[in-house]
Each structure stands twice: as structure tokens, then as C-alpha cells.
Amino acid sequence: MKANRGARIKHGYWGQALALWVSAMVMTVHAVIETYEFSSPALEQRYHQLSQELRCPKCQNQNIADSNAPIARDLRVVLVEQLETGQTDEQILAFMVARYGEFVRYRPTVDRNTALLWWAPGLLVGAGFVALALHFMGRRRRPAPILSESETARIRALMDENDP
Amino acid sequence: MGRVSDLQARRFIPLLGFALLSLLLFRGLSLDPTALPAARLGQAFPEFAKPELRSGKSIGVTDLKTRPALVNVWATWCYSCRVEHPYLLKLAGAGVPIYGLNYKDDEAKARDWLAQLGDPYELNIVDVEGTVGLDLGVYGAPETYVIDGDGTIVHRHVGILDQSTFRADFLTWFPAYGAPEDPLATSRPVAK
Numbered sequence: 001m002k003a004n005r006g007a008r009i010k011h012g013y014w015g016q017a018l019a020l021w022v023s024a025m026v027m028t029v030h031a032v033i034e035t036y037e038f039s040s041p042a043l044e045q046r047y048h049q050l051s052q053e054l055r056c057p058k059c060q061n062q063n064i065a066d067s068n069a070p071i072a073r074d075l076r077v078v079l080v081e082q083l084e085t086g087q088t089d090e091q092i093l094a095f096m097v098a099r100y101g102e103f104v105r106y107r108p109t110v111d112r113n114t115a116l117l118w119w120a121p122g123l124l125v126g127a128g129f130v131a132l133a134l135h136f137m138g139r140r141r142r143p144a145p146i147l148s149e150s151e152t153a154r155i156r157a158l159m160d161e162n163d164p
Numbered sequence: 165m166g167r168v169s170d171l172q173a174r175r176f177i178p179l180l181g182f183a184l185l186s187l188l189l190f191r192g193l194s195l196d197p198t199a200l201p202a203a204r205l206g207q208a209f210p211e212f213a214k215p216e217l218r219s220g221k222s223i224g225v226t227d228l229k230t231r232p233a234l235v236n237v238w239a240t241w242c243y244s245c246r247v248e249h250p251y252l253l254k255l256a257g258a259g260v261p262i263y264g265l266n267y268k269d270d271e272a273k274a275r276d277w278l279a280q281l282g283d284p285y286e287l288n289i290v291d292v293e294g295t296v297g298l299d300l301g302v303y304g305a306p307e308t309y310v311i312d313g314d315g316t317i318v319h320r321h322v323g324i325l326d327q328s329t330f331r332a333d334f335l336t337w338f339p340a341y342g343a344p345e346d347p348l349a350t351s352r353p354v355a356k
Contacts, residue, residue: 057200057303070268071303074294099301101203 034073036080043083050079050092053107057100202320203301209235209315210299217266217274217288227287229315232337233261234308236285236325237297239269240277242305248324249281255330256284260338264288267297267305310337 038044051065058069064076075096082092093105102108110118147155204210209225216223228235236252238245256262264285266274271290278285291297300309300317310319318337321329335341 057301060198074298078298097203099203099298100303101201101301103200 034076036076038080039084046089047079047083050083050089051076053105054079054093054096055104055106057104063106200303200322202317204317205320207317209309209311209317210296212289212291212296212299214296215290217264217271217278217285217290219287223287223289225315228263228311229313231261231313232318233263233286233311234325234334235263235265235311237265237267237300237302237305237307237309239267239305240273241269244324245306246281248306248326249284251326251330252284253282255341258341260341261286265296265300265302266290267302268292268294310334312337 036047038047048065052063054064054075056062056064056067056069056072056075058071059067062069062072064072064079078095079092082095087095096104102111102114108114108117209228211225213222213224215221234255236248238248252262262284264287266288268291271292274288274290278288289296294302304322306324308321308325309317312318319333321333330338330341
């Protein structure tokens with residue numbers, strides 16, 4: 001502890017700056033327990049994005065970045081290869097979808113099968129607002145009370161009677 | 165009076181909602197959430213150039229295009245494949261052509277397996293890296309595909325292939341094996 005503090009005083013901020021510089025140099029990704037080297041930080045960024053958007057076909061509620069399944073590992077390797085060979089995001093997603101179906105994407109394209117998936121939340125919220133509007137409109141034009149005037153007077157009399 | 169009946173009708177709205185939701189959830193009970201649509205159905209079996217397990221010769225997709233056949237994805241590390249194996253032998257014995265895709269396996273182990281347990285396969289694609297499997301959309305073993313004579317993928321089954329599955333889903337392409345007097349029928353336990 002003491003030696004450490006001494007070192008920091010001696011080197012001032014140079015030590016920290018050096019540490020920062022070294023850590024910025026390492027362009028690796030810790031996905032599960034593997035390390036991939038990318039030729040540019042932009043590719044690494046896209047790797048992160050795509051590996052989180054691609055769904056593991058074996059363990060269905062994990063993306064391929066988080067899954068330990070062998071197939072997820074294979075798909076990560078393929079992903080890195082394709083990124084390094086200059087494929088666009090669209091090409092990579094098309095490659096995956098051709099083999100594993102729209103299922104493999106967490107954001108599938110809108111088609112007959114996935115339309116409900118995309119639109120149901122909006123429709124449900126809309127239905128909620130409609131129900132709410134109907135409810136408040138119904139409240140505003142409330143009809144005349146069911147009780148006649150004499151009945152109301154009688155209830156009032158009974159209530160007064162019970163008051164101490 | 166109209167107002168009262170209106171109120172009574174309103175009382176049943178939650179019940180109606182509940183009934184609809186129950187219907188939806190009940191339907192969900194009978195669905196298999198792990199079932200995936202096969203992306204490759206109706207498409208040609210992907211091109212490949214891989215060694216054959218026994219002969220070591222390089223084979224390609226043309227070697228599969230003869231007649232309707234099964235393509236069985238298997239590996240020695242796959243326990244379910246061992247369970248499935250006797251039924252494959254039975255099918256092969258009855259004359260169903262089966263091609264093997266030895267998926268991400270060790271060649272020597274695979275040869276030992278076939279020597280010990282019997283070999284139902286006409287030929288075996290050695291796919292050590294799993295690239296043919298990837299092109300097919302395989303995500304585990306065992307999987308069994310049906311290809312027709314042109315090499316088009318017409319059916320996919322994920323999991324163990326057994327007699328009830330074969331009878332239920334595969335007879336379209338192998339109608340000869342569904343007749344009561346077919347050779348497979350003898351393997352059924354006799355009811356007493």
C-alpha cells in the first residue's frame with residue numbers, strides 16, 4: 001500500500017496516463033470467454049452490435065454474445081470472419097437469416113408472421129386509450145339519478161336520524 | 165330499465181376478457197416453443213466438397229442426388245444419436261437410403277462407432293468444422309432432413325428419429341414403408 005502511494009507521488013499523473021494509453025491500445029472483445037482481435041475499432045463496435053442482435057438458435061432467450069452453446073460460438077466465429085472480409089451488416093444478417101430463419105434476429109423484418117409481433121404493442125396501447133376515452137365520455141353524460149325526489153328526501157331523513 | 169340491463173351486461177366484460185385470454189394461453193400450452201421454422205425448406209441442399217468417412221474420397225452435393233433420401237446429422241459426442249442409431253439401422257435394413265453428416269466430430273471415433281454399432285449410412289460427409297451444418301442451419305444433433313431426388317430439402321426433423329415420428333412425418337416421401345406388411349411393422353411390439 002505504502003510503496004504504491006509512493007510510486008504515485010513520484011510519477012504524478014504519468015502512470016495513470018500510461019495505463020490509459022495502454023488500455024486504449026488493446027482492441028479485443030471479451031464476449032463470453034473468448035478474445036477476438038479486430039483490425040479496427042469500428043469492426044469491434046459492429047461486432048458488439050450484431051452479436052447482441054443475433055439470437056442463439058439453441059438456447060432461445062440468449063443472444064449469441066451471451067450464450068455458451070457451441071452453435072453460438074460457431075456463429076460468433078462466422079460473424080468475426082465476415083466482418084473482417086468487409087461484409088455489410090445487411091449481408092451478414094441475410095447470411096444468418098438464410099440459414100436459421102427470421103428467428104435468429106431479435107428485430108425481424110416485418111412480414112406476415114412478424115406483423116403482429118411488431119404492431120401488437122401499438123395496437124394494445126391504442127385500444128387502451130380508446131377504452132379510457134369511452135370511459136370518461138360516458139361519465140360526462142351521466143343520466144338523471146334513479147331515485148325520485150321524495151326517495152332522496154326519505155334517505156336524507158333516515159341518515160339524519162342515525163346521526164348522533 | 166334499459167340502463168339496468170346495460171349495467172348487468174357490463175359486468176360480464178371482465179369475464180369475456182378472461183375467457184379470451186384463457187383461450188389464447190390454452191392454445192399456447194399445446195405449442196412447442198423450441199420448434200423453429202426450417203429456413204432451408206424447399207431449397208437445394210447446399211454445395212459442399214468434403215471427404216467421405218470410409219473411403220476418404222472427396223464428395224459433393226451431386227453424390228446425394230439419386231432418389232429421396234434421409235440426411236442424418238450425427239456425432240459420437242451426441243448421446244441422443246446413440247439412442248437413435250438402432251432405428252436408423254432398421255430403416256436402412258428396410259431399404260431407406262440414409263446419408264450421414266458427421267457433424268463436428270473426430271473421424272477416428274466416428275469410424276469406431278460405425279464399426280461397433282453398425283453402419284446405416286450409404287456415405288458419410290465428414291464435416292469437422294461444421295460448415296455444411298452451418299449452411300444447412302443445423303443447431304445441434306441429431307437432426308434428420310429429407311431430400312428428394314433433385315437434392316431439394318423437403319423436410320426437417322430436429323431430435324431423435326423414431327418409428328412414431330417416421331410414420332407421422334416421413335411417409336409422404338417413403339410411402340412404401342407405411343403399409344401394414346412393411347418390414348418396419350415387424351419391429352412393433354405385439355399387443356397381447
